[in-house]
Amino acid sequence: MSTFFVRPEVAALKPYSAGKSIEEVRREYGLTRIIKLASNENPLGPSPRALQALREAAEGVNIYPEGPSTALREALGARWGVGPDWIFVGNGSDEIFRLLATTYLRRGDRVVVPRPSFPVYAGASALMGAQVDAVPLKDGAMDLPAMAARARGARIVFLCRPNNPTGGVFAAEAFDAFLRAVDPDTLVVLDEAYREYDDTLFDSRAFLAEYPNLIVTRTFSKIYGLAGLRLGYGVGRPGIWQPLYTVREPFSVNRLAQAAGLAALDDHDHLEASRRMNQAGRQFLTAFFREMGLRPWPTQANFVLVDLGRPAAPVFEGLLRRGVVVRLPDPADLPNALRVTVGTEEQNREFVRALTDVLNA
Incomplete structure (x- = not known):
């Protein structure tokens, strides 16, 4: 029952x-x-600086964290050359993907994802009753022309660069052609969880300035060594993020994660x-x-x-x-x-x- x-x-x-x-x-x-x-x-x-910040922040765990993660958003915005209102901090990138699905998807909407890739894209979309259209990879990376063709009328397209689990990437020129081909009302989410390990030339900041429907996500779980704290962030136009604050949990990013993330950013x-x-x-x-x-x-x-x-x-x-x-x-x-x-x-x-x-x- x-x-x-x-x-x-x-x-x-x-x-x-x-x-x-x-x-x-x-x-x-x-x-x-x-x-x-x-x-x-x-x-x-983790960075030794992050560990020290954790020890110091632990003394304040009886106090709720700041909901918007303002200090971290300001630091990230400075690095990306945007205002802090362009930054959304989440309980790992996973929370951001789920909040985007919760906020923007209606039953029957189409979502385009690569396959195989990170399964949360499809899972978060299917949970909202969306139709998930999985496009096979080509040589271990996104087949961007095929995804652009399937994206007509889609509500969201998820991309992953480098792709998990294959590690493949696509060129900047191919991505630019993809963004030009996609309807401007389609939200494009570019997951760059592994970008800091990537040796190729690719500057997602330039695309953010040109395409208002683009979101780029990053995480502190990989190269920053903070997987156990669950901390990720997205970069995009403020209008995209504003509705997410109404559906997110008030304190989803804890005080320790915010402090450690801020310290880790400076440990070059x-x-x-x-x-x-x-x-x-x-x-x-x-x-x-x-x-x-x-x-x-x-x-x-x-x-x-x-x-x-x-x-x-x-x-x-x-x-x-x-x-x-x-x-x-x-x-x-x-x-x-x-x-x-x-x-x-x-x-x-x-x-x-x-x-x-x-x-x-």
Whole structure:
């Protein structure tokens, strides 16, 4: 009887699978030594400045945080060259995607998403009763001409650059052509969660100035190492964000997250160390996969998707039993693939040893 009142949109959704946690693997396999290379977290951890800010902010956790995250919005606006009213801070990028869907989607509206990509785009849209039109990738990145063709009459288009789980990117010229082809009444959401790891030339700020229907989102969960605090932000015209404040939770971004995010922004040494470590690790893993006769996908993120040429699920299980946690993508899209986060040099080598053992077993 308890399911009688569940909305059909909810009943049809699959729960988001976050992959195996360290705690889960420890309980299920009885292991003590575990390395997690599954969720694209920064293995260097947070900035020391962010940790210090956390310690100081902890003394005030008996007080509600400031709802609009004004200080963080001002700092982010200065970096992007826009006013703070162009910035919306959320409880991770996920909250922003869900709030956009809640605010702007009506039952029957069309939403265009890439596939495979981050599943929250489709999930948040389907929850509001929208029709989700998934467009297959091309060479691991968005097929922008195909998405533009399907976007006619769509309410929202979600893009991801670099794409998760493939790591592919598209060129600035292709994106400009896409934005010109899309109806100006269609909201375009560009998720740049991994932008700080990307070596290609691409300046989303220039597109924001030219296209009023564009939103760019970023996160503190990846290169800034604050995944456990849940902090993300979006950049776009103030008129887009104003209605979201009426539907969001009043204090969705906690005091600790705001303080740590503000401090992390100024730690350029930590940011550069994270970039250098990722670049070296990405090259190491890609070279290893090729030497093994496997097919790594081109990536500009902090992970590598590799085609094993065989069903990936048994290999994933074999790695778990050796204490190495990677990500198994949706088998409906990528049945032979694993996604591995770039770790420290030691973690990368441990993964390589474990994968070699599994493949040779």
